[in-house]
Amino acid sequence: MRMGLAANALHHDHDDAALFRWLRACGQGIRELDLHLHAVGRTHAAIERSDCLASYSGLLRYPYGREGGLMKLVAEVVGMHAPQRTLDGAIYLIDPVDPSSIFPEAVALKRQCVIHQKPFISTVASARDWVEMERLQAGLAPDPGANELHALEQQTIALIAHDAMKPQMMAYAADHFDVLARFARRVATGTTGQQLNELAWSRGWPQGENWVERYQSGPMGGDAQIADLVLERRCQRAIFFEDPHVARQHEADIQLLERAVTTVTDDAVCMTSPRVAARWADAARKRAAQL
Known part of the structure; x- marks a missing residue:
């Protein structure tokens, strides 16, 4: 398995930066999976200077960003x-106030991951969650260090889908209703929330009792309301099915939610495609069955 790897300067400029917190938490899992990390210049140099992944042959150096390293990952x-030059996804630990996070190559990296249904991982929590998911899919035993991250019964999950992706969200919720029902709380923007409640009622959830707490529709500010939950650490996971082909009038609100997720990088997990979310749900079942 091959993943692109980049981190904004904030996330590798000191010993306890986000990049190193992830590598220390998941170094063993990275080695167990024989995960090849195609790391852009400064990110690669920072890992080399640290004691993380010492002597690991799966760490590959790519050019610096100014030399086109991130473009090559796209x-x-x-x-x-x-x-050997086809990646299975990308880990890009984003500093939401670093201007480089909105450079064309950074935006294109996420967009192409979404289009090709590959994981785009932008937070420490998402990166830890993804390694554990792949370990479980490989038949490895659950990592006790990930127990808190996977305590779904204590978490809130946001379920958001653009108009063109609402059928995929309904299909996903129907296929993985058992996993989503484990969460302490589910939230969604307007229309998606109503459709999810109707699905739950058809599954036997008490009529008139909301399975999902509805916020405003996206264009009316629902994304901003959920972003506030994320910032207050009252929403730990988001499944956000994005349509990368359509310009949205409320693009700023969508970006606000994405920036909120990266602001609380150790606490928020985000998945942006049905394929990745389905793989996670399957791994969550396997993990629960083994504990």
């Missing part, structure tokens, strides 16, 4: 002719 997410 091309390899799309897929190159050589198998």
Whole structure:
């Protein structure tokens, strides 16, 4: 498995920066999975200077950002002719106030991951969650260090879908209703929330009792309301099915939610495609069955 890796300067400029917190928490899992990390220049240099991943042959150096390193990751997410130059996704630990996080290559990296249904991982919590998911899918025993992260019964999950993706969200909720029902609380923006409640009622949830707490529709500020929950650490997970092909009038609100997730990088997990979310739900079942 091959993943692109980049981190904004804030996340690797001191010993307890986000990049190193992730590597210390998941170093063993990275080695167990034989995960190849295609790391952009400064990120690679920072890992080399640290004691994280010492002597690990799966750490590969890419050019610095100014030399096109992030652009190369975008091309390899799309897929190159050589198998060793096709990435399975990208880990990009984002500093929400770093201007480089909205450079074209950074935006394109996420967009191509969404289009090609590959994981785009932008927070420490998401990166830890993804490693544990892949460990479980590989048949490995649950990591006790990830127990708190996977205590779904104590968490709130946001379920958000753009208009073109609402059918995929309803299909996802129907297929993985048992996993979503484990959460202490579910929240959603307007129309998505209503459709999810109707699905729950059809599954036997008490009529008139909301399975999902509805906020405003996205264009009317629902994304901003949920962003506030994330910032207050009252929403730990978001499944956000994005339509990368359509311009949205409330794009700023969508970006606000994404920036909120990256602001609380150790506490918020975000998944942006049905394929990745389905793989996570399957892993969550396996983990619960083994504990």
